[in-house]
Amino acid sequence: MNDHTSEAAARPHAAPAGATDTPQTTEAILAADARHRSGLWSPDVVFVRGEGARLFDADGREYLDCMAGIAVASVGHANPRLARALAEQAQRLIVAPQNLGNDVRTRFTDELFELVKPPLNRVFYSNSGAEANEAALKWARVATGRRGFVAVRHGFSGRSMGVLPLTWEPKYREPFGPFEPDVRFVTLGDARELEAAVDDTTAAVLLEPIQGEGGIRPASDDYLRLARELTRERGALLVFDEIQTGVGRTGTFLASEPSGVSADIVTLAKGLGGGVPIGATLMTDAVAAAMPAGGHGTTFGGNPLSAAAGLAVLEEIQERDLLSAAKRLGERLMSGLRAAGGSAVREVRGRGLLVGVETAVPAGPVIQALRDAGVLTIAGGGDTIRYLPPLVISEAEVDEVVARSAAVFARFT
Ligand SMILES: Cc1ncc(COP(=O)(O)O)c(C=O)c1O
Numbered sequence: 071m072n073d074h075t076s077e078a079a080a081r082p083h084a085a086p087a088g089a090t091d092t093p094q095t096t097e098a099i100l101a102a103d104a105r106h107r108s109g110l111w112s113p114d115v116v117f118v119r120g121e122g123a124r125l126f127d128a129d130g131r132e133y134l135d136c137m138a139g140i141a142v143a144s145v146g147h148a149n150p151r152l153a154r155a156l157a158e159q160a161q162r163l164i165v166a167p168q169n170l171g172n173d174v175r176t177r178f179t180d181e182l183f184e185l186v187k188p189p190l191n192r193v194f195y196s197n198s199g200a201e202a203n204e205a206a207l208k209w210a211r212v213a214t215g216r217r218g219f220v221a222v223r224h225g226f227s228g229r230s231m232g233v234l235p236l237t238w239e240p241k242y243r244e245p246f247g248p249f250e251p252d253v254r255f256v257t258l259g260d261a262r263e264l265e266a267a268v269d270d271t272t273a274a275v276l277l278e279p280i281q282g283e284g285g286i287r288p289a290s291d292d293y294l295r296l297a298r299e300l301t302r303e304r305g306a307l308l309v310f311d312e313i314q315t316g317v318g319r320t321g322t323f324l325a326s327e328p329s330g331v332s333a334d335i336v337t338l339a340k341g342l343g344g345g346v347p348i349g350a351t352l353m354t355d356a357v358a359a360a361m362p363a364g365g366h367g368t369t370f371g372g373n374p375l376s377a378a379a380g381l382a383v384l385e386e387i388q389e390r391d392l393l394s395a396a397k398r399l400g401e402r403l404m405s406g407l408r409a410a411g412g413s414a415v416r417e418v419r420g421r422g423l424l425v426g427v428e429t430a431v432p433a434g435p436v437i438q439a440l441r442d443a444g445v446l447t448i449a450g451g452g453d454t455i456r457y458l459p460p461l462v463i464s465e466a467e468v469d470e471v472v473a474r475s476a477a478v479f480a481r482f483t
Pocket residue numbers: 140198199200201203226227228229278282283311312313314315339340
């Protein structure tokens with residue numbers, strides 16, 4: 071293992087052949103970047119290469135990646151199977167929209183429905199999580215003939231105008247209103263509130279089985295069952311947003327599986343393409359049948375390149391048994407972080423490799439210190455630090471994450 075603090079830190083990154091002739095430092099790249107960036111972000115690190123659960127910045131420093139592009143790099147960086155699948159598909163066919171058939175998309179879809187069980191049986195492909203959720207809302211409205219949605223406080227559904235009304239955090243939502251949809255927010259786990267919110271105007275209840283952005287907050291199996299019963303009884307649809315929790319991250323392909331509750335619609339994105347943009351709205355036959363032909367669409371969704379990526383991800387998950395790995399390594403990570411936390415950590419919670427560390431001190435400086443120590447993490451709701459490494463992280467790397475985190479937590483006790 072390379073030492074994060076070694077002399078490599080001083081070595082400028084040698085760019086891959088063909089990328090540029092001169093090695094570029096972080097400083098040079100960020101100075102060039104600043105000329106045109108939108109202003110939404112001010113990065114101070116530049117990543118140029120990855121390998122499995124490791125990232126390397128432009129100055130040659132190595133990081134253990136527990137962010138994975140926010141649960142995206144499911145099968146790791148520079149995954150050989152994924153890279154090969156993309157290269158081969160790029161040389162065969164990139165363009166074939168969903169109104170035309172495509173061999174690789176069909177193979178990918180068959181594989182997907184080996185892992186996702188009936189009654190989910192149909193899929194619409196898009197390019198992102200927000201688009202997958204937007205499609206879910208449109209299908210829910212046409213399938214029920216109703217307008218209303220029930221969403222959960224601290225839930226995150228995406229940032230496009232169609233799903234923003236269902237995203238809880240006011241800072242994401244309020245500057246862009248007013249919104250037309252009828253959305254009722256309920257408190258996660260509050261049965262009475264849910265019963266009161268679902269009525270004959272409700273098209274769908276949308277919820278994450280474990281809130282990601284909201285700070286790794288699981289819905290109990292009882293709550294998921296209640297949502298299922300109420301929606302069925304009152305003619306509404308149940309939508310599980312598994313954009314962050316799905317594709318094996320929690321140790322089962324869908325995080326909702328252990329509850330035994332099956333939704334009418336499940337949305338996926340993030341880890342499904344291993345980094346290649348793809349969204350998927352999975353639904354039952356009955357829901358799919360409600361949409362008139364041509365009632366929804368997208369130019370790029372499900373293009374052969376993203377389908378080839380998705381197929382490689384699913385093969386990798388199955389052949390390397392990454393579901394068991396996520397379970398086993400998640401337990402190891404959580405117990406390690408619990409032992410390491412000291413008084414800086416209030417709680418470690420999660421399932422599989424979807425892990426939240428709630429700190430007793432402001433999380434921002436801890437995240438920064440972790441990064442300085444070569445562990446890349448991300449905030450997630452209040453003072454919670456999310457650890458979302460690629461599912462291919464090794465046991466030794468998990469132990470290294472824990473050791474580096476322990477040294478950082480000790481400085482905040
Ligand atoms: C649960 C959930 N839903 C939806 C989204 C939106 O996905 P995207 O950023 O791909 O639009 C996210 C992204 O973080 C998410 O975590």
